[in-house]
Amino acid sequence: MITATSVADLECGFETAAGGPGHDGGVLGAVEYCDRVGGPIVRDGRPFMAMPMGDEDMTRFTEVWRAGTSVVTGQHRGLAYACDGEYLFLCGRTGEDADLATATEEAYLAAFEVVRLLGYPHLARMWNMVHGINDPDGRGGDVYGRFCQGRAMAFERGGVPPGMLPAATCVGSHGGGVAFYLLATRTPRAVHIENPRQTPAYRYPPKYGVKAPSFARATYLAAPDGTGRLFVSGTASIVGSETVHVGDMARQTTTTLENIAVLVGRENLSRYGIDADLSLRDLDGVKVYVKRKADIPVARRICAEVFGPSAAVAYVNVDICRDDLLVEIEAVAPRVRPA
Numbered sequence: 001m002i003t004a005t006s007v008a009d010l011e012c013g014f015e016t017a018a019g020g021p022g023h024d025g026g027v028l029g030a031v032e033y034c035d036r037v038g039g040p041i042v043r044d045g046r047p048f049m050a051m052p053m054g055d056e057d058m059t060r061f062t063e064v065w066r067a068g069t070s071v072v073t074g075q076h077r078g079l080a081y082a083c084d085g086e087y088l089f090l091c092g093r094t095g096e097d098a099d100l101a102t103a104t105e106e107a108y109l110a111a112f113e114v115v116r117l118l119g120y121p122h123l124a125r126m127w128n129m130v131h132g133i134n135d136p137d138g139r140g141g142d143v144y145g146r147f148c149q150g151r152a153m154a155f156e157r158g159g160v161p162p163g164m165l166p167a168a169t170c171v172g173s174h175g176g177g178v179a180f181y182l183l184a185t186r187t188p189r190a191v192h193i194e195n196p197r198q199t200p201a202y203r204y205p206p207k208y209g210v211k212a213p214s215f216a217r218a219t220y221l222a223a224p225d226g227t228g229r230l231f232v233s234g235t236a237s238i239v240g241s242e243t244v245h246v247g248d249m250a251r252q253t254t255t256t257l258e259n260i261a262v263l264v265g266r267e268n269l270s271r272y273g274i275d276a277d278l279s280l281r282d283l284d285g286v287k288v289y290v291k292r293k294a295d296i297p298v299a300r301r302i303c304a305e306v307f308g309p310s311a312a313v314a315y316v317n318v319d320i321c322r323d324d325l326l327v328e329i330e331a332v333a334p335r336v337r338p339a
């Protein structure tokens with residue numbers, strides 16, 4: 001049985017102190033957005049991974065996922081994980097020398113094995129950082145297409161149908177193959193949400209790749225006390241399945257924010273039986289991925305007006321999965337209350 005406390009106790013923070021979080025208990029996992037490759041390892045009693053997500057001038061930060069109770073950690077087939085009785089965090093890295101589709105499929109299947117063996121089979125949120133994401137794959141497609149192919153194969157072989165796909169982010173990185181991390185739960189609480197302004201990614205037409213991207217636009221985790229948490233996937237300037245405002249950073253940012261506002265608004269959530277009315281002001285743990293470093297001030301100016309004054313908003317300079325996308329934004333609505 002899950003209690004409201006165990007559910008409320010998952011917290012995400014961006015910490016900028018050098019050396020990352022201290023030795024305090026209850027940390028499920030830490031991921032450093034920095035200028036170097038590290039891990040995955042279990043260090044200081046928690047899974048840790050470092051990803052090169054900018055140059056040496058970037059504002060480095062560590063994304064720390066905290067849980068309320070004591071945490072058990074382990075490693076399996078190169079993956080590092082921790083779990084607390086309700087939540088599991090796992091991180092992994094692959095694809096530095098092998099074919100990317102095969103490497104991704106194998107790493108994802110290994111991750112599915114861990115979550116099932118440990119009893120946390122319900123995927124809630126996944127992140128993927130893919131080095132050279134826009135590069136040609138030598139077969140007429142791009143690296144993102146190879147990644148999508150491997151990921152789709154893993155979900156098929158793992159028996160995960162489209163409606164069970166979790167919220168995700170997939171962006172570029174400055175090295176280290178494919179780095180990925182995820183959150184999963186022991187109890188089945190996830191509701192996967194689509195956006196009426198966007199074609200479900202798993203139904204994108206084949207011109208975007210042999211296998212469509214495997215993710216939902218958001219995932220809601222309900223708590224027994226009627227509150228919940230909403231993970232908003234990486235969202236871009238896509239209407240239907242087409243990129244809009246090619247070449248225009250300001251308009252792409254505004255469209256992305258409009259897409260998120262519709263996704264989290266009352267009308268859309270009510271389609272999934274969720275009685276909540278969220279706006280951009282309710283979001284925290286925001287990451288704004290910007291393709292061209294010089295565009296970061298544009299993103300800052302627009303985002304400063306829409307997110308709440310206490311929201312954590314991080315700006316990261318990496319490629320986006322489609323070459324014509326200039327920005328992708330993800331977020332968390334941490335304490336969703338009924339409207």
Ligand code: 3EB
Binds near residue numbers: 236
């Ligand atoms: C899009 O909507 C933009 O492949 O996991 C956003 C979030 C995007 C996740 C993924 C891709 C992914 O298609 C890109």
